[in-house]
Amino acid sequence: MDFDYLIIGNSSGGIGGAEAIRKYDKKGTLAIISDEPVHTYSRALIPYYLKGNITYDKLYYRPSNFYNKNNIQTFLGKKIIKLDVKSRAIILEDGESLNFKELLIASGGVPFVPPIKGLNQNNYFTFTSVDDANKIKDKIESGHIQKAVVLGGGLIGLLAAEALSSFNIEVSVVELAERVLIKVLDNISSKICEEILEENGIRVITGHTISEVINNPDDPDKIDKIILDNNEKLDCDLLIIAIGVRPRLDFLKDTEININRGIVVDNHMQTNIPGIYACGDCAEIYDFILDIKKLTPLWPTAYIGGMIAGFNMAGHNKEFTMGMNMNSMKFFGIPVMSGGLIEKPDDGNYEVLTRYEPENMIYKKIILKDNIVKGIISVNSIDRTGIIIGLMRNNIDVSSFKAHLMSDDFDLIYFPREIRNEIFTGRLL
């Protein structure tokens, strides 16, 4: 079959691409391929789903008539075997070949599972898909789950831990680094998060990892105990491994597409092959704060990357130059955000503003370089954080209103008049 546009991936990057293409090209033939046999849903919601905050149908990222309305053909539950760059086709598992003029690869990532003694195919769970969530759900519903261990103190791991704890399960989080959320928070803020988790009954074990899994002698798919690298033994009825994802690139083997840690793309999200684009967790995008290309597995980044790709695929020149690290999290109701740098680099003329009120569990840190914001962390004082992210994105000199930056009521009113005028007339941000 021939398509004007093919999109590999049915999550935010793929949908972003599809919606962008349809903004300019309502007629061109467009298909989305995914190995998951489900309507587009939000991976980011699975902790909420597992917890029971939302029902299954609320996982859907777009309304049920989305593909119809946008004239999108779908190949769901179809695994891709191969991309043939020369003949501009992808080959599906069932042998079907789909030709494309323009291709967007938004294949996302696969959970990384390290080799651990005793681990087998069936005695642990990952936590990146609705399928994972359903399996965990079934396991919990089957009963007898009293103690759980989550390997990985990153965002997914902690959210999984919080979800599990809502079932009155005793949860331990094991993190090899000296603190949780090491990639997105600084020392103080991650300690606050640990505190929140501990206060809510989750044990946080940092600086260690699992060295062995002891299975039930009667049932090799059932874990009895976890042994840590310090020989501590943890009772465990359920193990979740959540130490991160790696780009899903298997079907790109032996193609001439440039791959580093992820697919290398330019600011138009195009790979080295004209007409083939990539975005999301499988691609390396430009981070304007760090001035490097890197994997940035974030929901908004995936969507926007897909959208930029889609615009270009439909013939509208657009660049993505605003990529950056940013995260919005919530642990037991306490909101935590970060964006850009989390620690002051050693070199350069950096300035750090901090505000820490342990009694209110409020922490705020802003990193400046030559009066330009380069990073923010805020715990429990998150309203209007987007304004600060906007300052970063627009390289706005904050010297005239620096005194207000850290306060809870920081707002546009403290901007210089000229900047505000530009903002209100949409010329900025």
Place this chain on the structure above:
Amino acid sequence: MNNLQNGTSIKIDAKEIFYKDLNNFILDSALKGIKKIILNNVFGQRYIASRLYNIPKIEIEVFGTPGNDLGAFNDGHQITVYGNAQDGVGNTMNEGEIIIHGHAGDILGMSARGGKIFVRDYVGYRAALHMKHYKDKKPIIVIGGTAQDFIGEYMAGGIVILLGLGLKKGESHKPNFVGTGMHGGTIYIRGVVNSFQLGKEVGIVELTEEDHKIIEENVKKYANYFNKDVDEILNNDFIKLIPISKRPYGKLYVY
């Protein structure tokens, strides 16, 4: 009209020319690019240089006796009078310079907001009345002799330097009510003034370095214009008068 043009300067015999016609002539000349106008036989013609708004700066030399409001609303021109001037010299003057080789009448520099006036000899009543300043616009009046009453009345800014030349040794200055209602600016007086001569809104303060500099600079100019001995003038005590309050009538009202 009899006039004699020589390059960018022009000379005219103003005898019996109606002031409006004379001022028409000055305006026309200035518009033609004349830079210096010499008026001979001036006899009471008013408003000389008043009609030169928005015109490149020119010089006017007046021989004789100009009439009232010489240089009223002056917008930056230089007027030199070889003779005495009447009332209203530099009335509400904006910029420029007026140099009187003789005496001047009442309300010299009234409401001036900029420019300089040098009078060689004496001036009449209410000189520098309600003179003001704003930012770098600061009128300066230097009077060689003494003045009549109410000098600096309502003064709101600017500088008056009263030199008292021609007074006998120990003889006090003439004016009473000096600086009545004054609420801005500075008056420097060389020679004797009795405290009863001062308005109740002014106070005497010590001169600073800066004051001496201002006096010196302007006295030099004065001496230069009128061929006087600078050192002799400066070699004498000055007193400095400033208003006691920026708001002399602030407490007059109940709300």
Place this chain on the structure above:
Amino acid sequence: MKSYLLPEFKIIRDDDRCIRCQVCVRQCGFGVHTYDEENDIIISDESKCVGCQRCAVFCPTNALTIMTNPYEYRPNANWRKEFINDVKKQAEGGGVILTGCGNDKPYKIYWDHIVLNASQVTNPSIDPLREPMELRTYLGSKTNQLEMVDGELKTVLTSQVMIETPIIFSALSYGAISFNAQTSLARAASEFGTLFNSGEGGLPKELRKYGKNAIVQCASGRFGVDPEYLNSSAVVEIKIGQGAKPGIGGHLPGEKVSIPVSRTRMIPEGTDALSPAPQHDIYSIEDLSTLIYALKETTNYEKPISVKIAAVHNSAAIASGMVRAGADIIALDGIRGGTGAAPKIIRDNVGIPIELALAAVDERLRKERIRNKCSIIVAGGFRNAGDIIKAIALGADAVYIATAALVAMGCTLCQKCYTGICNWGICTTDPWLSKRINPDIATKRLTNLLRGWSLEIKEMLGGMGINAIESLRGNRHHLRGVGLNKWELDVLGIKGAGE
């Protein structure tokens, strides 16, 4: 010292309607209303209330009623409440009582005792909807006669200013009123084809583009007066006096001299802007003439020069002198003229009603055959188109309105202009309060007023069978007095009704 004064106003808050939105709290610049969070109520300190009605107008649920405090002292026809309170005020403060706005005393308002004529049977009235009606007015000195040679006009005409309606905005100086208020007046004048008057506080640079519609004042303080200012105008007006405070000077208190005000007045920020009582270069008619011609010289004889005086006992003789001194326009301001600040005792007791002054001046100038040498603008409490048309029939060329213009912009005559706080954003230089005047809205309100009154004047003119305002000027036959004494009728130069 404990004040023995009672609040002037009573604030009634309908608690069933009050939603605690605190709009009243935020709208009162005098700090009358405060929100008590603990008890979730709004407390109103009536002693601070000036009765401006801002809170009541802005209350979204009409929960507020502000009324005169109905307390009574023992009735006393002599010692009325006002006098008792003024004495208390002075006993407590020991100064001159200041006030704002025009005289509020019950002097006879002659407009209310003069009625207009209308055509019936023997002369046809004109329908202004169908027939052209001319309100256009030219201000300035008119020549005695026109000389034509070979069909060409030989007479050199004096400068004239044309206005589309005989209604001009009177002097309201920047500093006394807000920049936005002055901008609105300038824009409305420009849009409608009439004039506004800068007052004596200078003309902000931003408003110089409205110079073609500006009367700029040269007063005793000479604030902001320089050749550029004088030339940024249609008319230059020498202000001798003002109806609200004849014979005295004025001063803008230092706290109102903000940075922009100081820039416009060209005086340092925070200093009092003192306007001496007389102009010290004018002690006589001859001196006045000197200044008139100084201004004509400075403006190259291109602009009519107006001289404004307060209406006083000898207005007629003074006006005659003013015309002979060269004034092209005479502006007379009557006892009911407004002010931003005046001693109450002066405002309420000095001067004469404009009706009498106008009649006397017009009569005198006619008798002396110099009425054509000047235009007459009258000011002082014109409340409606009826007052205006009567003034024109009494001899005026045009009228100045200021209070009416302020009311159009929102003023409720609370008379607190001198405090610098104006809840309607008019009479203040406070940048926060000034925002309350949106020039777009205020301009519209002002042009609407001019339009309404002009239409009414046309209606009345048509009713009298006149199709040009020119034909009504000084035509006192169209006026009759009601309830007036003989001397009043004589001064006004009109017959009694029925005669």
Place this chain on the structure above:
Amino acid sequence: MKRIQINEDVCIGCRLCEVWCIVAHSKSKDIIKAFKQEKPRPIAMIRVQEDIPISFGAQCRHCPEPICVFSCISGALYIDENGIVLHNSKKCVGCWTCILVCPYGAIMRNEDEKTALKCDFCMEQGTPSCVEHCPNEGLTLVEVSENGF
């Protein structure tokens, strides 16, 4: 395409925009009932910012390229056919990603519901209530191009 223009020069800080936003999003649409009876009281989606003498009411700008919509993890934020950015609170999980990205700080938190809250341009009534009730034209409706102001 119409958008709300903010004119801070004439904002008088009365906060009537907030009051009428609450009324517009109340059940009764009656000002007195909305304030005195409805519990919980709706939350104003316009916020008056004040640093006297500066003030202005600011609400969602309804950007032509709304980063909040692009970033929303649940699909609760969307652009309707008029280009208005709307929020479906039923889909919202309160992850606050929109707050993290909105450069105007225009998205608020409904603390009771744990969902985001934003201006809906008063889609039901035509003219946004804040604009309609602004007594000084500090907020006005202006026609803008597809790409915004």
